[in-house]
Amino acid sequence: MFFSILFTPFIGLSLIPSTFGAVYKGFNYGAGIDFLTSFRTAQTLVGTSAFNSARLYTMIENGTVNSPTSAIPAAIATNTSLLLGLYCSAGQRAFENETIALTAAITVYGQRFVDLIAGVSVGSEDLYRSSPIGIQNDSPPGDTVANLTSYIKQTRNVLQTTNNGIASSVPIGHVDTWQIWQSYPNISALISAIDFMGVDAYPYWQKNDTNTPDNGRALFDQAYQATLAAAGNVPVWITETGWPTSGGAFGDAVPNPANAQRFCPQSSQQLIQFAMSTQYNSIQAPYDFIRKKSIAHIEHANIHTTLTPYIHNTRVLELACGSGFYTYDFLAWGATSVLAVDISPVMISQARDGGGSSPVGTTPASVLRDEGARKAVDFLLADCSRPEAYPGGPFDIVFGAWLLNYAPDRKSLVDMFRNVALNLKDGGRFVSITVPPAEVPVAAMEAENRIRPPPEGSGGLYYWHNHDVEDGVYFHVKGHSPVGDVDFDCYWLRQSVYEAAAREAGLKGELRWGKTEVPERWLRGEGEGGASLKELESYGEVTNYGVLVIEK
Numbered sequence: 001m002f003f004s005i006l007f008t009p010f011i012g013l014s015l016i017p018s019t020f021g022a023v024y025k026g027f028n029y030g031a032g033i034d035f036l037t038s039f040r041t042a043q044t045l046v047g048t049s050a051f052n053s054a055r056l057y058t059m060i061e062n063g064t065v066n067s068p069t070s071a072i073p074a075a076i077a078t079n080t081s082l083l084l085g086l087y088c089s090a091g092q093r094a095f096e097n098e099t100i101a102l103t104a105a106i107t108v109y110g111q112r113f114v115d116l117i118a119g120v121s122v123g124s125e126d127l128y129r130s131s132p133i134g135i136q137n138d139s140p141p142g143d144t145v146a147n148l149t150s151y152i153k154q155t156r157n158v159l160q161t162t163n164n165g166i167a168s169s170v171p172i173g174h175v176d177t178w179q180i181w182q183s184y185p186n187i188s189a190l191i192s193a194i195d196f197m198g199v200d201a202y203p204y205w206q207k208n209d210t211n212t213p214d215n216g217r218a219l220f221d222q223a224y225q226a227t228l229a230a231a232g233n234v235p236v237w238i239t240e241t242g243w244p245t246s247g248g249a250f251g252d253a254v255p256n257p258a259n260a261q262r263f264c265p266q267s268s269q270q271l272i273q274f275a276m277s278t279q280y281n282s283i284q285a286p287y288d289f290i291r292k293k294s295i296a297h298i299e300h301a302n303i304h305t306t307l308t309p310y311i312h313n314t315r316v317l318e319l320a321c322g323s324g325f326y327t328y329d330f331l332a333w334g335a336t337s338v339l340a341v342d343i344s345p346v347m348i349s350q351a352r353d354g355g356g357s358s359p360v361g362t363t364p365a366s367v368l369r370d371e372g373a374r375k376a377v378d379f380l381l382a383d384c385s386r387p388e389a390y391p392g393g394p395f396d397i398v399f400g401a402w403l404l405n406y407a408p409d410r411k412s413l414v415d416m417f418r419n420v421a422l423n424l425k426d427g428g429r430f431v432s433i434t435v436p437p438a439e440v441p442v443a444a445m446e447a448e449n450r451i452r453p454p455p456e457g458s459g460g461l462y463y464w465h466n467h468d469v470e471d472g473v474y475f476h477v478k479g480h481s482p483v484g485d486v487d488f489d490c491y492w493l494r495q496s497v498y499e500a501a502a503r504e505a506g507l508k509g510e511l512r513w514g515k516t517e518v519p520e521r522w523l524r525g526e527g528e529g530g531a532s533l534k535e536l537e538s539y540g541e542v543t544n545y546g547v548l549v550i551e552k
Helices: 035-043 071-078 092-114 126-130 132-136 145-165 178-183 187-191 213-231 257-281 284-290 294-307 345-353 365-369 371-375 410-423 441-451 495-504 533-541
Strands: 003-007 023-029 053-056 081-086 117-124 172-177 196-200 236-240 315-319 337-342 377-381 395-401 424-434 461-469 472-481 484-493 511-515 546-551
Touching: 023 035, 023 081, 035 053, 035 071, 053 071, 071 081, 071 092, 081 092, 092 117, 092 145, 117 145, 117 196, 117 236, 126 132, 126 145, 126 172, 126 178, 145 172, 145 187, 172 178, 172 236, 178 187, 178 196, 178 213, 187 213, 196 213, 213 236, 213 257, 284 472, 294 395, 294 424, 294 533, 294 546, 315 410, 337 345, 345 377, 395 410, 410 424, 410 495, 441 461, 441 472, 441 484, 461 484, 495 511
Parallel strands: 023 053, 053 081, 081 117, 117 172, 172 196, 196 236, 315 337, 315 395, 337 377, 395 424
Antiparallel strands: 003 023, 003 236, 424 546, 461 472, 472 484, 511 546
16 A cells, blocks of 8 residues: 555635645555555554545445445544545446446535545546556556546536535546656646646656665655646645555665665655645635734734844845745845745745735835845745755855744754754854744643634634644644635644754754744734734733744
């Protein structure tokens, strides 16, 4: 069974209420198995956070013509989300049986089922199987772009018309290999018909490259970036990856349990983190809207105050720059240059254009218009969670807003801090906004929800506890806006874990924590963002974020 991350940043104006921007972690399941036992096993794997999603390849129960799969009641019983699959490469009549099973499932199981659907994949690797390399490898029959496009249209009609259209907003896509998305003839016609693009990427099969398990992440990154380039504005979902435990060698790749263990733990955790980091690709508009609330203005003011003693005539590295909330402000505050890094190409594009610059509106227009200032800012697409020396380094200041909270454990946090240390001058400072410092994160989260309860929460965002992890908690953030909802997941690790990880990574100088400080003008009713006095005063009792400052 191959590991799969169902990376699902839904389209920005989607009306799906509970899964917009969510990250699904799960496995791919064939037909004819005990789904209930399999789902429960996946949710209780030792040493992991819950794998509570499943990808299916057919809607039809094994041994029947068109009865719905027994995976559905098992998913309902275990609260397992589903990426449904409809098999496509057996002709129109066979596909009609898939849609009959889908129709019956929506009719019989209703909203309980629909609420668990992450999406519907119409076909899987059908184009690969019909490609020259697929034929050369003796693959089973595949299908054509024209047929797949027709099947997608038929599937959309089922979702829109069955049971009063309760599944009409479920996204529809197709899954294929990254090479197919990059260069298959007339692939643009298929891409224009789908809501998401599922990519299967197995470094094991790349025999013309250095396809060792240790090089697997680099090969996967290349495959993902190629798929992203082909996708345009269509979200990309990572649907399959893994490493076999038996069989013959392929290039430098040797299938055995030891190599699978070397590839899968490092790749699965990195890909989960990667998927979480790129959640913002499609929630840019609602996220930027929420970042205009009072607490965002206050955060911005707090960071200005924190940086003022250090920033004059400095070169700044900004990690996780997003759509440019701070990027050009560093110049206005006294920096001479900025290198802004983010893993999301959508955010990088927005920041580069200046359209997302300082949503709170504090960057002087003269800075944004000045050609010299624009030349002083460079952008780089990279994964900030991995240690990498960036061009132009080391820097006087490294800044990271809402980056560290994506580290799922101490080891990952050490890697983030090592990236900081690698790019920071001796005597330079790292400044970060992250979750508040707390030794009992779940208690801090509960205090936040008590004093600023949903749905308004803290500037439109509120939290709930998914489950505990070894070094803290895994939690969900939700918010509503007129331009869409925001949903994403992250981690709240213990204060002691943060501090120990920073020291292990080589940041040995003074370390101090700041908290939310509401400037007086907001308390006098003169601040931007529209927060009530009650909300503003509550930040003095329960902080909304921590400001971490460490000297190297």
